[in-house]
Amino acid sequence: MSKIEHDRSHHAEKATGIGDPQCFHGEAGPAKFKVGDRVRIKNLPDLFYTRCQVYTRGAIGMVTEAVYESPAAEDEAWDNTESPEWFYSVVFRQQELWPDYPDLYANDTVETEFSERWLEAV
Amino acid sequence: MSDEHQHPPAPMVDEVSDFEVLEAAVRELAIEKGLFSAEDHRRWTEYVHTLGPLPAARLVAKAWLDPAYKELAVRDGVKASLDVGVDWINSPPTGFGTPSDYCNLRVLADTPTVKHVVVCTLCSCYPRPILGQSPEWYRTPNYRRRLVRWPRQVLAEFGLQLDPAIEIRVADSNQKTRYIVLPVRPEGTEGWSEEQLAEIVTRDCLIGVAVPKPGVTANTKRPVRPAVHPVDHHH
Numbered sequence: 001m002s003k004i005e006h007d008r009s010h011h012a013e014k015a016t017g018i019g020d021p022q023c024f025h026g027e028a029g030p031a032k033f034k035v036g037d038r039v040r041i042k043n044l045p046d047l048f049y050t051r052c053q054v055y056t057r058g059a060i061g062m063v064t065e066a067v068y069e070s071p072a073a074e075d076e077a078w079d080n081t082e083s084p085e086w087f088y089s090v091v092f093r094q095q096e097l098w099p100d101y102p103d104l105y106a107n108d109t110v111e112t113e114f115s116e117r118w119l120e121a122v
Numbered sequence: 123m124s125d126e127h128q129h130p131p132a133p134m135v136d137e138v139s140d141f142e143v144l145e146a147a148v149r150e151l152a153i154e155k156g157l158f159s160a161e162d163h164r165r166w167t168e169y170v171h172t173l174g175p176l177p178a179a180r181l182v183a184k185a186w187l188d189p190a191y192k193e194l195a196v197r198d199g200v201k202a203s204l205d206v207g208v209d210w211i212n213s214p215p216t217g218f219g220t221p222s223d224y225c226n227l228r229v230l231a232d233t234p235t236v237k238h239v240v241v242c243t244l245c246s247c248y249p250r251p252i253l254g255q256s257p258e259w260y261r262t263p264n265y266r267r268r269l270v271r272w273p274r275q276v277l278a279e280f281g282l283q284l285d286p287a288i289e290i291r292v293a294d295s296n297q298k299t300r301y302i303v304l305p306v307r308p309e310g311t312e313g314w315s316e317e318q319l320a321e322i323v324t325r326d327c328l329i330g331v332a333v334p335k336p337g338v339t340a341n342t343k344r345p346v347r348p349a350v351h352p353v354d355h356h357h
Binding site: 114 | 157200210211212224225226228243244270271273274286287288289290291292293294295296297298299
């Protein structure tokens with residue numbers, strides 16, 4: 001009876017002494033977005049696993065940094081590390097996320113990260 | 123014996139949560155399967171309990187004293203951590219971080235007009251290599267849900283009330299970046315040494331729910347208020 005053995009140590013071998021996400025450096029190709037770009041968070045299906053917060057879906061923010069390359073959490077959760085993506089730090093005005101956020105505190109913001117698949121140019 | 127007021131006896135130990143049961147089950151399965159040994163697990167557990175927020179406090183104190191170091195800390199937090207004895211990449215047990223200790227530290231520098239505060243709304247990601255284990259309140263759904271939605275109210279509960287002109291920037295640690303806050307150096311610390319400055323940079327200051335003050339070297343107790351609709355466990 002044949003048995004498919006899953007290689008559990010491939011990530012450890014790749015990342016030891018280099019770090020994660022550093023070990024995926026250079027694997028995602030050119031970054032699609034740059035600092036200052038306005039982006040909208042897509043509302044993609046998120047069956048089983050995601051790290052894209054529901055409160056950001058559909059909101060428009062600004063890219064503050066292309067932070068690193070890594071498999072998206074939605075892939076990595078299943079040990080699929082074949083296609084790393086660029087990750088971006090995106091800042092939102094609180095009033096964009098929560099419509100009743102008080103005008104008095106209109107300066108307040110939230111910053112958080114997304115893999116490229118979640119972003120679309122505005 | 124009367125049936126009136128027959129309450130069940132108080133438990134001898136605190137209730138074990140579903141997540142603790144799950145952790146034990148997964149751990150025992152992993153040991154049984156040979157992924158790691160019980161000895162590995164003991165060593166790792168003991169190692170993480172040696173960690174604390176002192177290296178991060180020193181990082182902040184050094185950054186206050188040395189503008190070039192501050193620039194490095196903001197640009198490359200992992201590299202700047204080496205100067206305070208924290209090696210994110212080659213630390214035990216794995217040598218590449220763990221699934222919750224990825225090697226990407228970002229140091230969020232406050233200014234007189236921007237105040238940062240850190241949360242993980244999805245779970246409780248925390249920069250453990252440089253801050254140690256997170257405080258219990260940081261992991262509660264209460265803090266995680268409310269900080270991102272009502273940051274000023276939550277900060278006020280910690281005793282921090284900020285001018286409306288100051289931008290509060292919540293950093294939601296949802297992917298592989300871990301954050302610490304580099305607060306503004308307070309007045310009244312002129313001429314202080316690195317050791318003196320590090321003493322007032324408490325864990326709460328590094329999460330962003332407090333600001334450093336001369337003479338304050340401990341985290342304040344967060345007030346616990348009775349629930350509006352308390353849950354009765356004896357139904």
